[in-house]
Amino acid sequence: MKTIFAFLCISLLGFSANAQEFKFEEEIINYGNIHKGANGERTFVFTNIGNQPLIITKVQSSCGCTIPKKPEQPILPGEKGEIKVSYDTKRTGGFSKSISIYSNAKNPRKVVKIKGFVTNGISLEKEKSLLSDS
Structure with missing residues (x-):
């Protein structure tokens, strides 16, 4: 009887730990054409649509x-x-590039992507800086 009770408790804990999900606003961020040396930072925004706290363990x-x-x-x-x-x-x-996100969600590994093309041209910010220095 103790074995059955222990098994049920462990099963329920495992189910409740995986009762969360998360949904991304975008799963692929396209940088488009950007200039060499431009700001390469982007942000993936997601919402926890589950009923438990979502813990991201590794990215x-x-x-x-x-x-x-x-x-x-x-x-x-x-x-x-x-x-x-x-x-x-x-x-x-x-x-x-792929970014793997590990969490306590129902599916513990989620992959999102970034893509784009870096050109060798001068950015508008650099052009403005060069023109204002003249």
């Missing part, structure tokens, strides 16, 4: 040129959270 990118930052606090049901991603825009050419 990992597919390469070292992309640095993700996870939320430090649990995201309560109905609340929004953010995962900031910085791409190294000193590398020219096209890019497509």
Whole structure:
């Protein structure tokens, strides 16, 4: 009888720990064409649509040129959270990177993506700076 009770308790705990979900506003962020050295930071916004606090345990990118930052606090049901991603825009050419998000959600691994193309041109900010210095 104790074994059955222990099994039921463990099963219920496992179910309640996985009773949360999260929904992203965008699962792919397209940088479009950006200039070399431009701001490479973007933010994935999501909502905890489950009934338990959502805990992001780890966020990992597919390469070292992309640095993700996870939320430090649990995201309560109905609340929004953010995962900031910085791409190294000193590398020219096209890019497509995956960011794996590990959590206590029903599906413990979620993958979102960034993509774009870094051109070698001068940004408008640099042009304005050069013109104002003259």
